[in-house]
Amino acid sequence: MNGSGYNVERNDHICFSVTQFERGETMDRRKEIILAATRSFSMFGYKATTMDQVAKIAKVGKGTIYTFFSNKEELFQEIVRSTIREMRSEAEAVIDPEEPFRLKAHQALMKMLEFREQHALLGKLIEEEKEIRTQAVQEMLLEVEDEIVGFIAGKLKMAIERGEVRPCDPKLVAYMLFKSYLAFVIEWPETRGEPLKEETIANLFNETLFRGLLA
Amino acid sequence: MNGSGYNVERNDHICFSVTQFERGETMDRRKEIILAATRSFSMFGYKATTMDQVAKIAKVGKGTIYTFFSNKEELFQEIVRSTIREMRSEAEAVIDPEEPFRLKAHQALMKMLEFREQHALLGKLIEEEKEIRTQAVQEMLLEVEDEIVGFIAGKLKMAIERGEVRPCDPKLVAYMLFKSYLAFVIEWPETRGEPLKEETIANLFNETLFRGLLA
DNA sequence: TGATTGACCGAATCGGTCAACTGGTCATTA
DNA sequence: TAATGACCAGTTGACCGATTCGGTCAATCA
Known part of the structure; x- marks a missing residue:
């Protein structure tokens, strides 16, 4: 928490290897996941969105999601x-x-x-x-x-x-x-x-x- | 339906015998039922209010309710x-x-x-x-x-x-x-x-x- | 005789159970 | 070493018998 009213997450778990980061692949994966999840949440809501579904739409393995976000x-x-x-x-x-x-x-x-x-x-x-x-x-x-x-x-x-x-x-x-x-x-x-x-x-x-x- | 915005029910089923109506008994029964139901709906809501309960509170038989109202x-x-x-x-x-x-x-x-x-x-x-x-x-x-x-x-x-x-x-x-x-x-x-x-x-x-x- | 009643009926709901699903992990893979 | 999906434990929801409820009507009453 900071004083500005927003919660700024501690993103310790996001540590890119330089090469991957430079190639933009890691960010793409993260973005794909967020995009997929956003669409799914918008269409089906929170509960009806499954992590398998998000992984499938984002075209990543389910485990990959958990390298960016600690849980649903x-x-x-x-x-x-x-x-x-x-x-x-x-x-x-x-x-x-x-x-x-x-x-x-x-x-x-x-x-x-x-x-x-x-x-x-x-x-x-x-x-x-x-x-x-x-x-x-x-x-x-x-x-x-x-x-x-x-x-x-x-x-x-x-x-x-x-x-x-x-x-x-x-x-x-x-x-x-x-x-x-x-x-x-x-x-x-x-x-x-x-x-x-x-x-x-x-x-x-x-x-x-x-x-x-x-x- | 009429044009005034209220639904006026067709009350064909409410036909008082002159004697009962004069004695006010029929109206009392109807009022008692409405009073009981109002209290029950207010306390427990629609679903949790049972017709048996309303009949009991109004001190009438359940069937009597259905002489005034066709259903719950x-x-x-x-x-x-x-x-x-x-x-x-x-x-x-x-x-x-x-x-x-x-x-x-x-x-x-x-x-x-x-x-x-x-x-x-x-x-x-x-x-x-x-x-x-x-x-x-x-x-x-x-x-x-x-x-x-x-x-x-x-x-x-x-x-x-x-x-x-x-x-x-x-x-x-x-x-x-x-x-x-x-x-x-x-x-x-x-x-x-x-x-x-x-x-x-x-x-x-x-x-x-x-x-x-x-x- | 006509108003009143509550036992009765079928439909809807409830609680309990178990198979299927889901979030999250981690050994394996490339 | 990043990515993956098979796997596990916990949760869910479909299913089913038991119970409750709305509504009816033959019997009763005044």
């Missing part, structure tokens, strides 16, 4: 965490500190809505947590929620200090934003059939919550 | 629907048309938070749907969601026409209000341990969403 759960965590890291850095990248709060919020939201594949993974995991309550999935989703809510809350806190946003409890508002986002992106399509247009969702947030937050 | 699911629907009707009329009662939108919204929200404490039924059903996915409960909760979202959307539409609320898609905003409400009332206590104070929730809504909706 760690492979899973690595995938979900790097997904979240990627989303976070893209969000940061799209936020221009010079712009007003509402525009920044709108742009960040639009950027998040672009992550279709990542949404597919999270959607599958949420489904699995609802239907079979896999413990590893439950724990991971809680971590994801904390991570995202914490991120949003941090941004809100700064905006409040800058006087751009009226004083409020950033944690609660961030929680509301996150849950509303999930409701529209994941739950609405499930019960109402058709997913909402990205623009529709972004405009809705912009015209209600983002507007209501302004100082 | 219909009894259940009758109870949930009348609970929703009650919620609806309590909400209507607390809304003073003369008051400004934000105050009405705030008061209705407070009333709902209060209602929830007195009526454990819906909370129990949400718990059951999450834990054992009883189909009858799932279907009923979807109907409840539609009913409530429709109700809120109607109020919003009127407020928009009155010029009190800025133009927006009432269905989407109502959905967001409903889902946020559930997030704070049901999910927050589950993952964060302590439930939020009613006042905290109501103020949060008031200071963000309700404010953002104003024309």
